[in-house]
Amino acid sequence: MTLSYLHDALREKVQHRVWVCSDLQQWDPEIAKKNLEIIFADFHSLNAPCEQVWNLGDSTDGRHPENQRKTITIQAEAFESLGLPLYYTFGNHDFDLLKKSPEGGSAMVPAWEILAPRPAWHLPEKLEDFFFRGKLGPFNIYFMGDHACAKGEWIVTHGKIHGQESQYPHSPEVYQKLRAEWSESPDPILIAGHYSFPGGNRPSPLLQNCLPLPDQVKAVFYGHAHLGEEKLLQENNFRKIAYADFQSIPQLDIAAMENRKGTFLRSALVEIYEDQSVGIFFRNHENRVWEEALVLASNRKS
Numbered sequence: 594m595t596l597s598y599l600h601d602a603l604r605e606k607v608q609h610r611v612w613v614c615s616d617l618q619q620w621d622p623e624i625a626k627k628n629l630e631i632i633f634a635d636f637h638s639l640n641a642p643c644e645q646v647w648n649l650g651d652s653t654d655g656r657h658p659e660n661q662r663k664t665i666t667i668q669a670e671a672f673e674s675l676g677l678p679l680y681y682t683f684g685n686h687d688f689d690l691l692k693k694s695p696e697g698g699s700a701m702v703p704a705w706e707i708l709a710p711r712p713a714w715h716l717p718e719k720l721e722d723f724f725f726r727g728k729l730g731p732f733n734i735y736f737m738g739d740h741a742c743a744k745g746e747w748i749v750t751h752g753k754i755h756g757q758e759s760q761y762p763h764s765p766e767v768y769q770k771l772r773a774e775w776s777e778s779p780d781p782i783l784i785a786g787h788y789s790f791p792g793g794n795r796p797s798p799l800l801q802n803c804l805p806l807p808d809q810v811k812a813v814f815y816g817h818a819h820l821g822e823e824k825l826l827q828e829n830n831f832r833k834i835a836y837a838d839f840q841s842i843p844q845l846d847i848a849a850m851e852n853r854k855g856t857f858l859r860s861a862l863v864e865i866y867e868d869q870s871v872g873i874f875f876r877n878h879e880n881r882v883w884e885e886a887l888v889l890a891s892n893r894k895s
């Protein structure tokens with residue numbers, strides 16, 4: 594109730610709003626459909642117009658190509674109904690078929706095959722890319738996800754290189770070059786991807802190469818770590834808000850849009866207010882409540 598009051602009270606201050614979600618992760622298209630119906634019914638009830646959607650990966654799960662394609666298409670059409678730009682970062686399960694296919698090929702990544710040609714969806718230019726750029730009002734956005742050689746020679750999931758590591762083109766220096774780009778940015782930055790940096794839940798070891806995060810980075814949003822999945826998250830089972838190691842930069846766990854590994858269908862709204870402060874509202878779509886919220890003060894001098 595109080596969080597609803599806070600969310601409503603801030604409405605007139607909102608200049609930009611994004612819906613951030615992740616990990617629908619279904620092998621059964623019927624369950625994907627059902628989950629999306631619950632999530633979208635609640636989302637529409639919020640009457641909170643967004644200008645973008647960020648989907649942080651793991652659309653699907655399992656080894657069944659046709660089920661994967663059905664699930665991804667159901668999700669694509671559901672989000673396209675919003676008429677918004679849709680940003681997608683790959684997660685480990687998006688590469689489940691590529692891992693099994695020695696010859697590789699983009700057809701073994703149904704999320705790439707289905708989403709890349711659709712005009713509303715923004716993905717990395719190539720499967721090999723470990724990041725791509727976006728923009729939200731004054732913020733520079735960096736999307737980071739799993740990536741792979743289209744031939745299947747190497748695949749990066751869980752922040753580790755699998756396969757022919759010697760062929761991996763992104764050395765630690767390449768990651769540090771990206772960090773240097775962040776540190777030179779005149780504009781504030783938000784990072785959104787499938788994994789957290791060290792300090793968050795189930796972090797990516799490769800992202801260690803980007804630490805410490807420059808002050809320009811205001812927050813990190815990530816999926817992969819399904820809230821409530823005690824087996825994998827252990828003592829951090831319900832930790833939505835963590836920080837990059839040794840830093841005061843928050844990392845927000847958004848996952849997941851499923852409730853078999855996690856406990857509820859969840860996502861978050863991220864709002865930029867007129868003074869460039871940032872609000873993050875964590876939503877439980879089944880109970881139709883805001884579970885937690887975090888408001889970050891602006892770095893901008895008044």
Ligand SMILES: [Fe+2]
Binds near residue numbers: 817
């Ligand atoms: Fe994942």
